[in-house]
Amino acid sequence: MGAVSPLNALNRAFRNKAIADSPGQLLLVNPTPGQIGNLGLKWIEGPAALGLDMNLIKRVRMAETKELEFRMDAVNVLNHPVFGNPDTNINSLSFGRITTATGNRRFNIGVRLNF
Structure with a gap:
């Protein structure tokens, strides 16, 4: 007697073209x-998408009217995946x-001269 894969069992469950509740509606x-x-909108x-972005800025005054700005931006600092919406095509x-996830950690570094 072979073992049944939970993934295959789930695939068979979603081959239906209709889904009913327990009373049969x-x-x-x-x-x-x-x-x-x-079916209404937004059913x-x-x-939820949880994201934490941060930036770090250091300004160095070079003269009375000039400054050098160092900047580092970090997107998705915690490196948590952002999962997509479920597939809503019943077929x-x-x-x-x-089936989708995005959201890798990214850093952007920049230097700017303000005058």
Whole structure:
């Protein structure tokens, strides 16, 4: 007797073209051709996006009217992934799954002369 992969079991669960709640009322179903579905806007929410950006600036006065500015900007300092929204296409095998993530840490360094 072979083991069942949870991923394969999940794929079989999402091959349905309609999703019903426990009493049997259809929640998500493909509308018939020419019809508009009844699902409202913003019904499905994705995960929250948490980001922490920082910058560091050092200004050095060279003369009364001139200064040199060193700047470092850091985007996504904590290096946490930012997950995308779930797939909302009911015909897709990845329906309801989050399949994208972005958000690597980035640093920008710059020097500017102000006069």
